[in-house]
Amino acid sequence: MDxxxxxxxxxxxxxxxxxxxxxxxAGARTLIIDPEFSGTTCANVGCMPxxxxxxxxxxxxxxxxxxxxxxxxxAQISGHGVMQRLRRERDRFAEATREEIAKIPSSSMLxxxxxxxxxxxxxxxxxxxxxxxxxxxxTGSRPTIPESFVALGDLALxxxxxxxxxxxxxxxxxxxxGPLGLELAQAMARLRVKVTLLDEGTRLxxxxxxxxxxxxxxxxxxxMTVVNGVKITAQISEGKARLRWTGRTSGEGLFDKVLVxxxxxPALDGLDLGAxxxxxxxxxVPVFDRATAQCxxxxxxxxxxxxxERPVLHEASAQGAIAGYNAARFPNVEQGHxxxxxxxxxxDPALAKVGQVHGEDLVVGTADYSDQGRARIEAKAVxxxxxxxDRADGKLLGAILLCPGAEHLAHxxxxxxxxxxxxxxxxxxxxxxxxxxxxxxxxxxxxxKAVGSEAPGASDEGHPxxx
Numbered sequence: 096m097d098x099x100x101x102x103x104x105x106x107x108x109x110x111x112x113x114x115x116x117x118x119x120x121a122g123a124r125t126l127i128i129d130p131e132f133s134g135t136t137c138a139n140v141g142c143m144p145x146x147x148x149x150x151x152x153x154x155x156x157x158x159x160x161x162x163x164x165x166x167x168x169x170a171q172i173s174g175h176g177v178m179q180r181l182r183r184e185r186d187r188f189a190e191a192t193r194e195e196i197a198k199i200p201s202s203s204m205l206x207x208x209x210x211x212x213x214x215x216x217x218x219x220x221x222x223x224x225x226x227x228x229x230x231x232x233x234t235g236s237r238p239t240i241p242e243s244f245v246a247l248g249d250l251a252l253x254x255x256x257x258x259x260x261x262x263x264x265x266x267x268x269x270x271x272x273g274p275l276g277l278e279l280a281q282a283m284a285r286l287r288v289k290v291t292l293l294d295e296g297t298r299l300x301x302x303x304x305x306x307x308x309x310x311x312x313x314x315x316x317x318x319m320t321v322v323n324g325v326k327i328t329a330q331i332s333e334g335k336a337r338l339r340w341t342g343r344t345s346g347e348g349l350f351d352k353v354l355v356x357x358x359x360x361p362a363l364d365g366l367d368l369g370a371x372x373x374x375x376x377x378x379x380v381p382v383f384d385r386a387t388a389q390c391x392x393x394x395x396x397x398x399x400x401x402x403x404e405r406p407v408l409h410e411a412s413a414q415g416a417i418a419g420y421n422a423a424r425f426p427n428v429e430q431g432h433x434x435x436x437x438x439x440x441x442x443d444p445a446l447a448k449v450g451q452v453h454g455e456d457l458v459v460g461t462a463d464y465s466d467q468g469r470a471r472i473e474a475k476a477v478x479x480x481x482x483x484x485d486r487a488d489g490k491l492l493g494a495i496l497l498c499p500g501a502e503h504l505a506h507x508x509x510x511x512x513x514x515x516x517x518x519x520x521x522x523x524x525x526x527x528x529x530x531x532x533x534x535x536x537x538x539x540x541x542x543x544k545a546v547g548s549e550a551p552g553a554s555d556e557g558h559p560x561x562x
Contacts, residue, residue: 096223098205100126102422103217103227105209105366107196108135109408110399111233113415114422115199118231121423125203126225128217132206134192136235136400137408143188144258145278147181149441152285156443163474172287174263181258211370214393229394229422232381233415234366236359236400244270244329244355250336251329252354254279263288264351268338272299272323274440276356280319281442290319291348293340297324300446303453307497310479311446314497322346329353361401371395378403386430388418394425407438437509439502444478447505450493450512456486457493458545460518460538464498467534468561475499482508482518482538489517489546500531507532518542519549529561536562 102118104111107129115127137143158170207219217225238253245251252260254275265288269280272294284290292315299315302308315321325342332349339347361380373381373390380403381390388396396418399411417431440446444464451457464470464478478498484491494508511521518539526533543549 097226098126098223099226100124100203101227102126102229102231102419103128103209103225104231104233104419105129105217106233106235106399106401107132108233108235108399108411109137110235110401110411110415110418111231112196112199113412114231114233114396114398114419115203117416117419118423119203119419121420123419123423126205126227127199127203128205128207128209128219128225130206130208132193132196132204134189134196135408138188138192139185140255140258142408144181144185145254145275145282146441147184148177148258148286149278149282151177151181152282153443155287156285160474172263174286175261177286178258178260178262185258208365210365210367212367214371214373214395229396229425231388231415231418231422232363232366232390232395232397232401233399233418234362234401236403236406237362238355238359239357240355241357243327244353247329247331247336247353250331250350250352252352254356254359257354260352265289266335266348266350266352267291268293268336268348268350268353269356270294270327270353271356271358272296272321273356273358274300274438274446275359276354277315278441279354279356281315284318291338291350292319292321292323293325293327293338294323295326295342297343299323300440302446302495304481304495307446307479307481307495310477310497311442314442314444314477359400359406361403363401386417386433387421387428388414388431389421389428394422396422405436405438409434409437435509435512437505439505441502444475444498445496445501447494447496447501449496449505449509450483450491452481452483452493452495454483454492457483458486458489458542459483460541460545462498462535462538464531464534467499467531468529469531470499470534471561472529473499480504480535480538482535482542484518484542484546486546489519489542489548491516491518491521491542498531498534504532504535517548518546528559533562 101123104127155170158168161168209217269292280292325340327340336350336353383390398414398418400406421428435450460482462480470476480496483493
């Protein structure tokens with residue numbers, strides 16, 4: 096069977112669905128191709144189930160913290176109950192996503208796996224041939240298990256299998272100290288799983304900010320064993336996973352399960368990108384323009400985790416919209432608006448990165464939350480925030496936050512950066528007392544002093560108790 100369309104989209108995840116909607120709104124005849132149409136990575140195996148596990152962990156941790164407030168309590172954790180609720184709520188989110196997919200006209204959906212025959216033609220695994228004026232690659236990413244862990248069989252988990260466990264394991268090794276590994280390792284530890292976190296690298300979460308990296312290390316080491324800078328080998332022993340590591344330190348352990356969280360590379364295998372004539376980078380990803388999503392000068396566009404640029408949901412959605420719009424209007428390609436880079440790791444405290452945090456012309460303001468008023472009130476007084484600003488005028492450019500409320504503070508800072516606000520201008524805004532937001536004021540004042548800008552003339556430079 097031969098089919099034709101204006102815009103073909105490969106993949107029905109967040110980016111693909113966004114691209115299809117955008118292209119259809121622009122008047123294109125669309126065809127979105129996916130082997131399952133089962134929903135997005137976020138709803139099925141990513142954002143939502145991981146946050147459900149973290150929510151359970153936070154509940155258990157809050158009970159254990161209750162005596163600090165003079166409240167007697169004890170937490171009895173049912174691993175089966177935790178996983179049962181997780182899957183029940185996860186399935187609700189996934190079903191909502193599938194309901195959105197069902198709104199796509201049936202004539203615009205094709206179930207199957209696509210590969211390129213040439214830059215304008217796709218071959219589907221059932222023999223269908225699709226010709227399109229433009230094509231959007233939105234195949235997402237998928238977890239990989241390094242060869243050294245393959246021998247563990249079903250003892251090795253990824254984020255795509257972890258949430259199917261019937262109950263919580265007693266012992267767990269987490270391989271990889273990136274955001275996913277750190278989030279899930281801490282959650283499991285708070286649910287009374289004995290966790291060992293192992294990583295070949297030496298930087299937790301890839302942090303180059305040493306003071307914040309040190310605070311993060313201190314937080315995690317209170318709840319689990321952290322071993323980094325090591326090489327790891329694995330084998331099955333006594334029905335469990337036996338891991339051995341050497342490097343900065345050496346040791347071994349026997350674990351019920353091993354969560355492999357070493358990254359999710361773009362799912363580009365099988366697309367036969369060589370048939371497109373596109374230039375590929377060293378990772379095999381088509382070279383593309385991040386402002387237009389266009390690959391070279393071709394009628395091929397790429398969006399979402401497939402491009403390995405910013406693998407977070409809001410970016411996938413935005414990229415998909417840009418890619419779909421430009422694909423529909425090709426060759427009239429326009430630059431789309433891209434927001435300031437922005438990511439959050441949902442540990443406790445959360446780690447957030449916003450905007451530009453490197454450069455010689457930056458000044459840094461520091462806010463220490465280890466004695467901040469609202470943080471102490473809530474028994475969460477731990478963490479550090481670094482705000483980065485232009486040395487010339489104090490305009491905010493970026494931030495790294497490891498502190499209570501970081502997921503909310505980071506939004507405020509991202510919006511402020513996009514609005515072009517200076518540290519001085521932010522100090523003119525109202526800060527309610529006592530809040531976590533006012534904890535940023537020392538960093539803002541530090542920036543003002545460094546760049547020689549005046550605090551608002553009529554402002555009160557005093558500090559309220561706990562401010």
